[in-house]
Amino acid sequence: MTTTAPAEAAVAKRPSGAAGRSPRRRPGRIRRIGLPYLLLLPALVLELLVHLVPMVIGIAMSFKELTQFHIRDWGDAPWSGLDNYQVSVDFDAPVGEALLRSFFITVAFTLLSVGLCWLIGTAAALYLQDTFRGRGLLRALFLVPYALPVYAAVITWVFMFQHDNGLVNHVLHDQLGLTDKPSFWLIGDNSFVALLVVSVWKGWPFAFLIVMAGLQNIPKEQYEAAALDGAGMWQQIRRITLPSLRPVNQVLLLVLFLWTFNDFNTPYVLFGKSAPEAADLISVHIYQASFVTWNFGTGSAMSVLLLLFLLVVTGGYLLLTSRGRKPADV
Amino acid sequence: MSSTARAPRSPMAPPRSFFWSRRIFLTLLTGFVLLPVHVMVSSSLKPLADVTGEFRWLPSELTIRPYIDIWSTIPLARYFVNSLIVAGAATVCSVVIAVFAAYAVSRHDFRGRRVFTVTVLSTQMFPGILFLLPLFLIYVNIGQATGIALFGSRGGLILTYLTFSLPFSIWMLIGYFDSVPRELDEAALVDGCGPLGALLRVVVPAAIPGIVAVAVYAFMTAWGEVLFASVMTNDTTRTLAVGLQGYSTLNNVYWNQIMAASLVVSVPVVAGFLLLQRYLVAGLTAGAVK
Numbered sequence: 001m002t003t004t005a006p007a008e009a010a011v012a013k014r015p016s017g018a019a020g021r022s023p024r025r026r027p028g029r030i031r032r033i034g035l036p037y038l039l040l041l042p043a044l045v046l047e048l049l050v051h052l053v054p055m056v057i058g059i060a061m062s063f064k065e066l067t068q069f070h071i072r073d074w075g076d077a078p079w080s081g082l083d084n085y086q087v088s089v090d091f092d093a094p095v096g097e098a099l100l101r102s103f104f105i106t107v108a109f110t111l112l113s114v115g116l117c118w119l120i121g122t123a124a125a126l127y128l129q130d131t132f133r134g135r136g137l138l139r140a141l142f143l144v145p146y147a148l149p150v151y152a153a154v155i156t157w158v159f160m161f162q163h164d165n166g167l168v169n170h171v172l173h174d175q176l177g178l179t180d181k182p183s184f185w186l187i188g189d190n191s192f193v194a195l196l197v198v199s200v201w202k203g204w205p206f207a208f209l210i211v212m213a214g215l216q217n218i219p220k221e222q223y224e225a226a227a228l229d230g231a232g233m234w235q236q237i238r239r240i241t242l243p244s245l246r247p248v249n250q251v252l253l254l255v256l257f258l259w260t261f262n263d264f265n266t267p268y269v270l271f272g273k274s275a276p277e278a279a280d281l282i283s284v285h286i287y288q289a290s291f292v293t294w295n296f297g298t299g300s301a302m303s304v305l306l307l308l309f310l311l312v313v314t315g316g317y318l319l320l321t322s323r324g325r326k327p328a329d330v
Numbered sequence: 331m332s333s334t335a336r337a338p339r340s341p342m343a344p345p346r347s348f349f350w351s352r353r354i355f356l357t358l359l360t361g362f363v364l365l366p367v368h369v370m371v372s373s374s375l376k377p378l379a380d381v382t383g384e385f386r387w388l389p390s391e392l393t394i395r396p397y398i399d400i401w402s403t404i405p406l407a408r409y410f411v412n413s414l415i416v417a418g419a420a421t422v423c424s425v426v427i428a429v430f431a432a433y434a435v436s437r438h439d440f441r442g443r444r445v446f447t448v449t450v451l452s453t454q455m456f457p458g459i460l461f462l463l464p465l466f467l468i469y470v471n472i473g474q475a476t477g478i479a480l481f482g483s484r485g486g487l488i489l490t491y492l493t494f495s496l497p498f499s500i501w502m503l504i505g506y507f508d509s510v511p512r513e514l515d516e517a518a519l520v521d522g523c524g525p526l527g528a529l530l531r532v533v534v535p536a537a538i539p540g541i542v543a544v545a546v547y548a549f550m551t552a553w554g555e556v557l558f559a560s561v562m563t564n565d566t567t568r569t570l571a572v573g574l575q576g577y578s579t580l581n582n583v584y585w586n587q588i589m590a591a592s593l594v595v596s597v598p599v600v601a602g603f604l605l606l607q608r609y610l611v612a613g614l615t616a617g618a619v620k
Contacts, residue, residue, distance in 0.1 A: 149553055159585050
């Protein structure tokens with residue numbers, strides 16, 4: 001109370017000189033300047049609380065020796081300098097070697113999955129561009145994998161991939177006779193294929209959705225002009241459609257890449273807590289390193305390395321694609 | 331002008347091979363998309379013997395038994411209610427917060443505007459695994475300090491999920507609000523509405539498709555999330571994402587019940603999504619994809 005009194009007096013004194021006008025004006029100005037921040041405040045606070053602060057803590061944790069003994073009061077855990085990082089990137093030792101293998105598997109999986117999703121999504125969007133009977137129905141149908149909750153969809157695939165009573169072996173072995181004996185899909189080397197199939201099945205509709213939206217922004221006149229110039233359909237796709245989709249694709253490919261690379265839900269529901277070696281994606285690998293072995297310091301260090309990698313890739317990608325884009329835009 | 335009218339072929343007139351390739355491609359793709367859907371629907375109507383032995387394309391006899399049993403094998407109804415509360419609340423909060431934030435970015439020029447949009451968008455890039463454990467610790471600490479239970483409660487999950495959909499929602503709504511003419515809200519301001527009045531009475535109604543699209547997205551995100559649900563819930567607050575795994579940890583794997591339950595939990599989101607997908611496409615066209 002007492003401390004605010006002088007301040008109030010000072011505020012009350014100041015406007016007395018500039019009669020009448022400024023006291024009315026100033027709150028308006030403050031409100032105008034403050035309003036955007038006020039509107040942003042809830043979003044900002046939540047992003048800070050749930051994303052940024054935990055990230056900073058996560059980075060701090062990566063420099064600590066954090067095992068189950070220290071987890072209760074993690075602040076008191078001893079600092080360990082770069083030990084966790086050294087363990088993570090020592091590729092001759094088992095931990096580092098496993099991380100590196102998981103990383104390469106994730107890269108291969110992501111490139112294949114994103115490529116296939118984009119290819120199928122774009123092709124489907126182009127094929128559904130002009131109207132024909134059943135187009136609306138197909139469009140709705142194609143979005144079903146995207147709309148289904150991940151766990152419901154993936155658990156269905158788990159059933160299909162079962163060794164004894166699954167559909168996949170029934171078709172490949174019993175009905176088509178393509179394999180000598182029923183294969184295992186959710187363990188061993190085949191698990192990579194299984195994961196890829198499920199990921200593409202689940203992911204391509206998003207590419208389809210975005211490309212479809214992008215196609216609607218291409219003016220019809222461009223096609224008409226091209227048609228008058230005698231351009232065939234493939235030429236129109238090559239010369240008009242794909243170049244016009246470039247900005248859309250730039251964002252789409254990046255988003256697909258990040259989502260696929262970080263995907264946890266699909267492998268977790270498909271394989272359970274411990275993924276088979278051939279399909280050991282990095283997010284599940286880190287989850288296992290932290291929650292199954294209770295070594296949170298090393299797990300955090302691995303997450304930070306993963307984040308750094310994604311930052312570098314994203315930065316490089318944006319730099320490269322926007323530089324390539326400029327001449328075309330001007 | 332007259333030449334376009336006389337042109338014998340429409341501008342996009344495709345060669346014959348196009349129709350063949352389209353038919354083949356779309357048929358194969360439809361098969362690929364529908365295969366799991368067929369498995370889900372047909373298996374949910376099978377007696378247990380049909381799903382434990384060799385796979386059958388169709389049930390040997392139709393039964394709705396699995397749809398009755400799913401509710402007693404695990405407390406599915408409770409998980410369902412939890413998921414509804416969590417996803418519903420996360421959606422409402424996320425949409426309201428995103429509308430305010432997007433309005434600020436779209437209509438006001440202020441310091442730090444670019445920093446804000448870039449920061450918010452870049453949170454999309456964080457691997458969830460990086461902040462899972464720290465967030466868990468923060469929630470536990472907040473609980474100890476203030477008595478507000480965030481860990482293990484629906485509130486904590488709501489808070490977490492709404493930030494998951496926030497970046498994309500804000501981003502999409504900025505694009506959408508940008509496409510609503512500024513003259514409209516200026517007119518409202520002249521008519522004596524405050525800035526909030528202009529937002530609520532003019533901009534929001536004009537951007538309904540975008541808002542619906544964002545709401546659909548937010549709901550789906552919360553309804554389907556597995557990682558945080560598996561760590562941050564307990565028996566009473568468990569959501570469907572984790573609860574459904576209860577059917578397979580028992581000695582017998584009731585595949586017919588799993589399929590029935592999967593179908594039941596999918597129907598609300600899929601139906602909602604298919605009804606509202608027009609808005610999502612329209613919203614993407616107007617906003618994000620520009």
